[in-house]
Amino acid sequence: MKTIELQPNTNSLEVVGHLKFGRKRRGFIPRGLTFLAVLIILLMLAVIIGNIVIGGIGTISWEFLTHPPEQGMEAGGVFPAIFGTVALVILMVIAVIPIGVFTAIYLQEYTSPKSRITRLIRIAINNLAGVPSIVFGLFGLGFFIAFVGGGLDLLFYPEEGPVWGQPAIIWASLTLALLTLPVVIISTEEALRMIPRELREASYALGGTKLQTIWRIIIPQATPGILTGSILAVSRGAGEVAPIMFTGAAYYLPYLPTKLNDQFMELGYHVYVMATQSPDIEATKPLLYGTVLVLLLLTFSLNSVAILIRSRMRRSRVSAQ
Amino acid sequence: MEQLIFKPKSRWREFFGEKLISVNAFVALIAILLIFVFIFKEAIPIFVDDYVKEDASLDKMVFKQQYYEGREAKWSWQPNSEVPKFSLWPLFIGTLKASLVAMLFAVPLGVGAAIYCSEFASRRIREIIKPAIEMLAAIPSVVLGFFALMVLATALQNTLGLTFRLNAINAGIALGLAVIPIVFTVAEDAMTSVPHSLRDAATALGANPWQVSLTTVLPAAIPGISAGVVLGFGRAVGETMIVLMASGNAAIVSASFLDSVRTFSATIAAELAEVVFGDTHYHVLFMIGSLLFVFTFLINLGGDIVLTRLKERLQGKAT
Numbered sequence A: 001m002k003t004i005e006l007q008p009n010t011n012s013l014e015v016v017g018h019l020k021f022g023r024k025r026r027g028f029i030p031r032g033l034t035f036l037a038v039l040i041i042l043l044m045l046a047v048i049i050g051n052i053v054i055g056g057i058g059t060i061s062w063e064f065l066t067h068p069p070e071q072g073m074e075a076g077g078v079f080p081a082i083f084g085t086v087a088l089v090i091l092m093v094i095a096v097i098p099i100g101v102f103t104a105i106y107l108q109e110y111t112s113p114k115s116r117i118t119r120l121i122r123i124a125i126n127n128l129a130g131v132p133s134i135v136f137g138l139f140g141l142g143f144f145i146a147f148v149g150g151g152l153d154l155l156f157y158p159e160e161g162p163v164w165g166q167p168a169i170i171w172a173s174l175t176l177a178l179l180t181l182p183v184v185i186i187s188t189e190e191a192l193r194m195i196p197r198e199l200r201e202a203s204y205a206l207g208g209t210k211l212q213t214i215w216r217i218i219i220p221q222a223t224p225g226i227l228t229g230s231i232l233a234v235s236r237g238a239g240e241v242a243p244i245m246f247t248g249a250a251y252y253l254p255y256l257p258t259k260l261n262d263q264f265m266e267l268g269y270h271v272y273v274m275a276t277q278s279p280d281i282e283a284t285k286p287l288l289y290g291t292v293l294v295l296l297l298l299t300f301s302l303n304s305v306a307i308l309i310r311s312r313m314r315r316s317r318v319s320a321q
Numbered sequence B: 001m002e003q004l005i006f007k008p009k010s011r012w013r014e015f016f017g018e019k020l021i022s023v024n025a026f027v028a029l030i031a032i033l034l035i036f037v038f039i040f041k042e043a044i045p046i047f048v049d050d051y052v053k054e055d056a057s058l059d060k061m062v063f064k065q066q067y068y069e070g071r072e073a074k075w076s077w078q079p080n081s082e083v084p085k086f087s088l089w090p091l092f093i094g095t096l097k098a099s100l101v102a103m104l105f106a107v108p109l110g111v112g113a114a115i116y117c118s119e120f121a122s123r124r125i126r127e128i129i130k131p132a133i134e135m136l137a138a139i140p141s142v143v144l145g146f147f148a149l150m151v152l153a154t155a156l157q158n159t160l161g162l163t164f165r166l167n168a169i170n171a172g173i174a175l176g177l178a179v180i181p182i183v184f185t186v187a188e189d190a191m192t193s194v195p196h197s198l199r200d201a202a203t204a205l206g207a208n209p210w211q212v213s214l215t216t217v218l219p220a221a222i223p224g225i226s227a228g229v230v231l232g233f234g235r236a237v238g239e240t241m242i243v244l245m246a247s248g249n250a251a252i253v254s255a256s257f258l259d260s261v262r263t264f265s266a267t268i269a270a271e272l273a274e275v276v277f278g279d280t281h282y283h284v285l286f287m288i289g290s291l292l293f294v295f296t297f298l299i300n301l302g303g304d305i306v307l308t309r310l311k312e313r314l315q316g317k318a319t
Helices: A010-056 A062-066 A079-110 A116-130 A133-156 A169-194 A197-205 A210-239 A267-277 A281-320 B011-025 B027-043 B050-056 B058-062 B089-120 B123-138 B141-160 B168-192 B196-204 B209-238 B241-246 B264-274 B280-315
Strands: none
Touching: A010 A281, A010 B089, A010 B123, A010 B141, A010 B168, A010 B209, A062 A079, A062 A281, A079 A116, A079 A169, A079 A210, A079 A267, A079 A281, A079 B011, A079 B027, A116 A169, A116 B027, A116 B209, A116 B280, A133 A169, A133 B027, A133 B209, A133 B264, A133 B280, A169 A210, A169 A281, A169 B027, A197 A210, A210 A267, A210 A281, A210 B011, A210 B141, A267 A281, A267 B141, A267 B241, A281 B123, A281 B141, B011 B027, B027 B280, B050 B058, B050 B280, B089 B123, B089 B168, B089 B209, B089 B264, B123 B168, B141 B168, B141 B241, B168 B209, B168 B241, B168 B280, B196 B209, B209 B264, B209 B280, B241 B264, B264 B280
């Protein structure tokens, strides 16, 4: 017990003073370095967005948004690409929402989180989220086009050329649906977890069956979460190019897709084509920047809406409890 | 409240409703299995089909080959030449170079920002950083590729005086921009899930805030941070559009990061459209796809296990 000195000694004050001094100095360098990392990231984000906005804002006009490309993509607009992107994500959403929502409901409402089957499905979801998008493209080609489409042709159209067994908007949207499935599941699950148990119990107490509870209590309550997931999925799907390169996107089409087995133009793919295949990049540049800006505005606005809904949902839950 | 008075429903409806829900739940699982089957199915001929093996047997893909009499043996990826050459080595080197640059760029920034966000930032600053990172994550990769191709490449060439506009550095930096959000999110999540009792204990023992971070929070979160780095690496290897647009796509075996590179993913994207269905080249591309799939699958599985264990440990027996 030698260390305890009860003498009224000014030394102790000095020690405290030294420690305080040391505290400030020792904290300064790591704080500064990590803050620098934040600054660099923010700066790069600002440079990218600033560059695209400045480069593209002059191009965007009503003409640009409503006219097809002309003169080998050196003039005209991007309407077919916008139309194709919208059609693509609508088909994708129709496929992905029911599957994603039902999966989340199954994981949250029907099974215990510890069960082996839940773990297996969860591992599958996590891995699906990590599969490179180009592999989805390969899969879309090998499974949807060659296997499913080719199979349909063999069964129903043995005489004609390929009807379904060729790149088409339906195959591209189904491929994207698989890619965005984890987004919808995770977002819906978060919403389901926030629903208080009392609501479910009240429903059972009133004689509701499990299915009635899910259909009339759980799903309406989880709607903001489902909406968030869908919007994030749309934003992700609208920006992906690699999965649709071989499953349905076309360089240039003189007509708009009207049937499920038509090919289509798409904004992201249009950017890629214009940036890499153009014979005269300087002539295409303004249109290219305009297209990138349209794509960026589309994904950013979708994301902000999703973030807004999600933060509102979280806040309202917190205040309700 | 009238709506909430339930009419008794028949039992079969309940039964089929539940079946419908559970069938949908297996779609993700089935999808993973189908991806596995359909990618590998097209890669199998490389091991069994004699015609395919003639040009693309395993040793031809891995070892140096002497393609012409009197010339030295080399690794070469020229699938469309008269003598098709399918050496995977140049693509492997290219993938490695681009992802290495991406990681060198993204890990310090991502982890640094995560440390700042979880340890030092005030609530208000955090609410600026997090949406900003979400915005970065929301930028489509084709837009990052476009930026690297049109702006970054020129800027790098002018400042560093490079011979090639499109090279591993250029592609790697753009790739890093796509990796930062992953590293940041996973690392930040790991650090914030370190329980407060641990911080309090360290503070009670006399540690100042930075010492708490350095000696307590960081060591506890290290598995999570490294999982973030590994997951980021998986993303870098699998990312396609950025490298396709920004790397120059020349399959060269060299040690220089200023040369053009061709990665596995970009090779698939660039060549699959013009390949003959069922040709040797077609099977080789699917074989590359299988490699990518297996690699990312293992990385994600590993990351998943590490993160689950970490969370369990931090929430359970952390004291």
